[in-house]
Amino acid sequence: MSARGPDLGAAGDAPRRRPSGRIQLAGWLAALGLALCAGFARGAAAPQPPAGEGDLVLIAERLHLGDGRVLEPGAVWVAGGRIAAVGAPAEIEALAGPEVPRRRAPQATPGLIDARSCLGLAGWLNTDHDKDEVDGSEPLQPELRAVDAYNPEDPLIAWVRGFGVTTIHTGHAPRALISGQTLVVKTSARGSWENALLDAEAMISVTLGEYGLAQKAAGTRAKAQALLRQALLDAQAHAAQVASAEPGAAIQRNLRKESLARALAGEVPLLVHAHRAHDIWTARRLAREFPGLRVVLEGAAELPLLLDDFARDPLPVLLHPSMARPGGESEALSMGTARRLAERGLPFALQSGYEDYVPRTRVVLFEAAVAARHGLPRGAALRAITLDAARLLGVDGRVGSLEVGKDGDLALFDGDPFETTSHCLGTYIEGRLVSDGERR
Amino acid sequence: MTRSAPTLQPASARFAPPRGRLPRPGARSPHGAALLALIALAAGAAAAPGGDGARERPRAFEGATLLPIDGPPIESGVLIVSAGRIAALGPAGLVEIPADAERIDCRGLVLMPGLVDTHSHVGSPWGADGSGPLQPEVRALDSIDVAEASLMRARAGGLTSLNAMPGSGHLIGGQTVYLKLRRARSVEELCYRFEDGSAMGGLKMANGTNPQGQPPFPETRAKAAALVRAKFIEAQDYRERRRRAAEDPQAEPVPRDLGLEALVEVLEGKRMVHHHTHRADDILSVLRLAREFGFRTVLHHVSEAWKVPEEILASGAACSVILVDSPGGKLEARDLSLDTPRVLHAAGVPLSLHSDDFITDSRLFLRAGALAVRAGLPREAALEALTLGGARQLDLDQRIGSLTVGKDADLVLLDGDPLSIYTRVVETWVEGQRVFDLDSPADALYAEGGPGAGDPLPPVSCCGPFLAGQGGAR
Secondary structure, three states, X not given: OOOOXXXXXXXXXXXXXXXXXXXXXHHHHHHHHHHHHHHHHHOOOOOOOOOOOOOEEEEEEEEEXXXXXXXXXXXXXXXXXXXXXXXXXXXXHHHHOXXXXXXXXXXXXXXXXXXXXXXXXXXXXXXXXXXXXXXXXXXXXXXXXXXXXXXXXXXXXHHHHHOOEEEXXXXXXXXXXXXXXXXXXXXXXXXXXXXXXXXXXXXXXXXXXXXXXXXXXXXXXXXXXXXXHHHHHHHHHHHXXXXXOOOOXXXXXXXXXXXXXXXXXXXXXXXXXEOOHHHHHHHHHHHHHOOOOOEEEEEOOOHHHHHHHHHHOOOOEEEOOOOOOOOHHHOOOEOOHHXXXXXXXXXXXXXXXXXXXXXXXXXXXXXXXXXHHOXXXXXXXXXXXXXXXXXXXXXXXXXXXXXXXXXXXXXXXXXXXXXXXXXXXXXXXXXXXXXXXXXX | OOOOOOOOEEOOOOOOOOOOOOOOHHHOOHHHHHHHHHHHHHHHHHOOOOOOOOOOOOEEEEEEEEOOOOOOOEEEEEEEEEOXXXXXXEEOOOOOOOOOOEEEEXXXXXXXXXXXXXXXXXXXXXXXXXXXXXXXXXXXHHOOOOOOHHHHHHHHOOEEEEEEOOOOOOOEEEEOEEEEOOOOOOHHHHEOEOXXXXXXXXXXXXXXXXXOOOOOOOOOHHHHHHHHHHHHHHHHHHHXXXXXXXXXXXXXXXXXXXXXXXXXXXXOOOOOEEEEEOOHHHHHHHHHHHHHHOOOEEEEEOOOHHHOHHHHHHHOOEEEEOOOOOOOOOXXXXXXXXXXXXXXXXXXXXXXXXXXXXXXXXXXXXHHHHHHHHOOOOHHHHHHHOOHHHHHHOOOOXXXXXXXXXXXXXXEEEOOOOOOOOOOEEEEEEOOEEEEEOXXXXXXXXXXXXXXXXXXXXXXXXXXXXXXXXXOOO
């Protein structure tokens, strides 16, 4: 039998994924329908349960829903951590009743999503003690789990949370051929953070191009690809052996092969970093060679050079940060690439990426703002750090937009969220205040 | 140089602005344009024909919101450039426009002084090598390549002057060079000059962790300070011996020492020390050295200056601050704060902002001002920190940093409020010559990035631009 998902310990294992958001949505719609019916029948507010933590009515002059739509003004009712209703303030306030605490802000968005970072592994002090984003001992290490390294107390997580980031896809860095796994987690860190996980084994970080090379072990692109492909084939053979084994037969477990087998089965995508055009082709060639394999492209500085061909058979794209510094393999990086992808209709999300020095982390809110500066329409720029990011990470059942049934994750602003001179006034995760404003 | 009948030239005609921004020149009234064109034609008919390259026609920038920095904003302003200098500025109607002026329609735009970056590494101005931690004899001038694409990025960011510096891996990294971002091929054509004609710049110094290393580099802070003090004492002695040798014809001549010479310039106050320093105790160490040897200094980065503003104020030192998107990255930057500019300004410490390109991008230099405002720095102080504040720290405030009659016509045209993220630099001018034009596809490539944006600039030949549309000498 092959292991499914990480074994996080004995009691209280966090499931790899929470139940589908659709079930909860149906439940909430039913409850809402009943409440509405009850209200109409009695002509007065139905009795509400006492408001507790995770209950909130947020009212904003501009409420960005995350799917491109904006309500002016708009309100969200979060009950028990889940969005119960979205709409005009008067209607929402009536539904929620007077017990639920109110919060007002000039503008609000869904909690922001960082589609790729190294937060919590790439520690803020960048010393041996907190530098866990890449291990240089071997070039291919898909078995390295982000959960075994993630530090939810790293101050940079609170830093981005202060700017409205509520969900991060984080883990090993694009600095080795296979550096390790990633995870998706909320930026709340109280108590057992494993309860904040949305995906404990999200993707496997693969790096093509100069940062994926490792001296003798994979000194050229061709050698790196050969190692990678052989490793996938070995995993394939191991999985076949396990599948065909007699029940009760003793199979030598192998973490490396098991993790790649999960990738081949389509359970865990390969997150492939590639900037150069020929490296992007290599990423797609790899995806085509192994039909079950899912490949997500990240970086993609030279994607504009092959946009037409790519669009015919695209991969999901986690685009480099807008302010990433061009140089080396990313010399052709453009701040206008997001605009081009949007014009072409290609799905993408923005990321804070990986920095080995200063700034130790970028902030996706700022990266989206600069993309908007270079022509990405503002609604699309916000989607790239909310709903589109959630979809590409497979967590849109829970987060990414202000929709009934989704988590009550919110970011509040005193002006246009993209203006450098605006401020994040507060951040909520599942209806609970997790940040009382940026830089506190 | 072509001589066509002068007409109103729209400064730029780009895509429509998002809601809330200033209107574009295309929105102007047709009647107004026709009237101005008639006036210009009449003026052109009366203008002196021909003329050599040295006698440029005056230029009139009309209709922009002027941000002089040393005075309040002027709505619908006019600024006249003549012979590379600002000849006049004021509200439209109160400024006389010379009959032969080339008139440039800037309605809908903001016109402010070209930005001054006190700490940049564009052009690869590297200095000292691995041979030792004290190399005052080394000059960034001898290393820099002004044809590098990075200088175009700086122009695209609205920068017109910058301090090109060696890195921070040495206690004394070398002599910096102050550059004016003209479109020219050699550093000699870009560098500012001292009165004696030599290239103008400061001395790059650093303390904290970056200059530490294996011997001969210092392993500790105390060793670092001892090495620096010994070197300055050597310079004091050199100055004294040279002075005596000059006075006494019988004395043994003292051979020139390039490094000690540069340090004597520092001791005499001619050459500014630009000192990289992060931690509060390292900042105080710089001030201690400055007190002992009497040198003038600008403190750079100063991640923890917010902890010691009174001490900095008392010393007379200025601060040049970097703002990055998150703290950390190294131990001594763990307490870096966006509050630093606000705290220093409130304390009265002279302030500038810098890019430290490529730590942050010159193209987004205005954003540094906006980040400072986000953290509470008053708007006017932020704009000054991007211009006149830096000019003062480079001893160039008589020439640049504000829209002031008599100063160099170093200008930047923006299509919106300078602190808005949506604002683009439309044009950058140096001494009345346009050095960046967002409407030129070649220039736009450097502004946005893309294939070829890392390539060096094509050469500008003696007889005119090598490629049309490059700006540069006309």
